[in-house]
Amino acid sequence: MTFCFLPFLTSSRLLTPSPYLCGMNLLSAENLSKNYADRWLFRDLNFGLLQGQRVAFVGINGTGKTTLMRILAGLEQPDTGLVSTRKGIRVTYLGQQPVFDESLTVEETIFASQNDTLRAIKEYEHVVNDPDHKSDDLQRVLERMDALNAWDYEAQVQQILSRLGILGELLNRNISMLSGGQRKRVALARVLIEEPDVLLLDEPTNHLDLATIEWLENRLSSPNLTLLMVTHDRYFLDSVANEIVELDQGQMYRYQGNYAYFVEKKADREMRQATEVEKARQLFKKELDWMRRMPQARGTKQKARIDAFYITKEKASTNLSKQQVELSVKTTRQGGKIIEASHLNKSFGDNVVLDDFSYVFKKKDRIGLVGPNGAGKSTLLNMLTGKLQPDSGTIEVGQTTVFGYYTQTELEFDPSQRVIDIVKEVAEVVELANGDVLTASQFLSLFLFPPAQQYTLVTKLSGGEKRRLQLLRVLIKNPNFLILDEPTNDLDLGTLNILEDFLLHFGGCLLIVSHDRYFLDQLAEHLFVLEPGGAVLNFPGNYTDYREYLAERETEAALEAAEKEAKAARAAAKAVATAPAPAPVVAPAPPAAPKRKATFAEKKEYDTLEKEIGQLEIRKEELIDKLNSGTGSHQELADWAAELKRTETALDDKGMRWLELADFV
Secondary structure (H helix, E strand, C coil), X not given: CCEECCCEECCCCECCCCCEEHHHEEEEEEEEEEEECCEEEEEEEEEEEECCCEEEEECCCCCCHHHHHHHHCCCCCCCEEEEEECCCCCEEEECCCCCCCCCCEHHHHHCXXXXXXXXXXXXXXXXXXXXXXXXXXXXXXXXXXXXXXXXXXHHXXXXXXXXXXXXXXXXXXXXXXXXXXXXXXXXXXXHHHHCCCEEEEECCCCCCXXXXXXXXXXXXXXXXXXXXXXXXXXHHHHHHCCEEEEXXXXXXXXXXXXXXXXXXXXXXXXXXXXHHHHHHHHHHHHHHHHHHCCCCCCCHHHHHHHHHHHHHHHHHCCCCCCCCCCCCCCCCCCCCCCEEEEEEEEEEXXXXXXXXXXXXXXXXXXXXXECCCCCCHHHHHHHHCCCCCCCEEEEEECCCCCEEEECCCCCCCCCCCEHHHHHHCCCCEEECCCCCEEEHHHHHHHCCCCHHHHCCEHHHCCHHHHHHHHHHHHHCCCCCEEEEECCCCCCCHHHHHHHHHHHHCCCCEEEEECCCHHHHHHHCCEEEEECHHHCEEEEECCHHHHHHHHHHHHHHHHHHHHHHHHHHHHHHHHHHHHCCCCCCCCCCCCCCCCCCCCCHHHHHHHHHHHHHHHHHHHHHHHHHXXXXXXXXXXXXXXXXXXXXXHHHHHHHHHHHHHHHHHCCC
16 A cells, blocks of 8 residues: 655644545645745645545745745745645635636626537527527527536536526626626635635635625535635634644644644644743754863764754744734724714615615623624715715714724725835824834834845735734824724734734724624624615624524524424314314314414513613713703703703613613613
8 A cells, every 4th residue: 555645744744643545635735935025935745635635725925825826736836845736626616706707797706617518508598588689599509408418517516606696687787897706706706616626715705795704604514525725714714624734934734623622732832832942942052062171073972962963953032922913002082972864865766775774882882783784884884974964864973082993995005105105105103002112113013024124125025024013003193983894804813813803802892894793703792784675783792692593583484484383284284174064063163372472682682771771861860960060161061951852762762762671671
């Protein structure tokens, strides 16, 4: 029996003791090295991917994850090394920024494969969607579908297109007319429909809504699928990957387990590595003294000791310093009035995206904005920040409210601009939370842009580094109302953890749009759920709570439907049984309906209402005391009176809702 090299190696040592059969190895790479912008991303890496492996690449931005993926896909050449695939294996790559033939339509792009079955499906779809098709054409494509036994495949194609929202008029649209999110979905549809032997996916969840991500998660979890992906989505990573491979300082480290296991074992590895390096440094000092005495390497033992000295020197010089982003900025003081949105309406043609939305934002609100793509999330954000006007309704922004708006739009810059120029456009100095004042250059260093990189062109930054620079530009304004539209796209896991910690302690308001369920669960305390027709559900809880609430509703609906069917069946059986009887049969009184139990979400809402009512009662008393004190200017008295009226209205509304819930909690 013959064996090949292990699927994951570092440049110096194996990371797993068990061999793998060569016959299972679909893709392999030997001694890969890549230098970019006068810096080695990695050197002498060896890598292999076996059938059925679903591997997630992780590592900080700029370590070369995307570059390595492109090399494995054959789209970029390494400086040294070789990539090979098993004979007959098809490898398909989905990049962060898909590249298309801009002259083709969406349909032509999706079905561009040379696969005979796909060509037959494309022709069939074209004929049946043509209202003027000829009967002979229809007969011909039907026979072709039968001959290739393509009907099951066609059903899968339809499911993929439907789930990704690529239907109807969009199929005939030219690629050049698509938005960034649409382009990503078209590219994803193409790679899924082609059914390659190996899938290489770089941030596949970017630009997808939550429901689509959950569908994709289930589809990619197949035990027969072989894939390698880069993703920051921790729930997606846990559900899809069966192995995690970390790229750290040009080395690869393999972990068999989920994200929590990876975090634990990575910490153990770094602790062991620190111990080994410290021992090597102590030994190096001792051996250095011996070397300085200029030993003659005539004997075998002396020569071996000199060789060992240089190995120890290399180990002792290992750099264990871990750079990480430092998020610490001053928050502008926030007044009593933040934002009051009243009866907002917005439509685009016949499409109603917002119907009578009202909300008064409160201090330290932490809100997640949820809804399918196209539901109007970005529209609502743009209205709140004044970039877009509602068709009707009013938005009043407090005088002390300072927005920090992190958008999905990529960082805009002139090709000649350098990193530091981007920051100086906003501010020359920055005040931190502790009162320190930093220059733009010093602040860039906190965001892992060292002085040498600050004067490089922005075009040379990776996608994640550009997003980090964009986040820096938002925070440099010292906002007290942060609006984050898909902030997790392209950020590495380490930066995400730091961003989460910063936002958990952020003193202002937070409004988040994100497809990252883990991120939402960590930060959002309640949700605005955009529903069809422009309605907005104000849901108390995070995204997992909302999914449980939906599951409960589905279960209740199924039980109600089953009960109706059972009741109808009993009534029919009873009618048949009593039909011959000469005398009418008096039906017994139906049993009393059982008392409805509160759902999880309703229990949570009930508890929340109790706290909010108590806080409102306290505030009401404070306002009454202020008004009765006889102090305060004319403007202050007017503001207190207006706030008292709003507080009493809120108390009435929340009190009524509390009474409704109290009946079945």
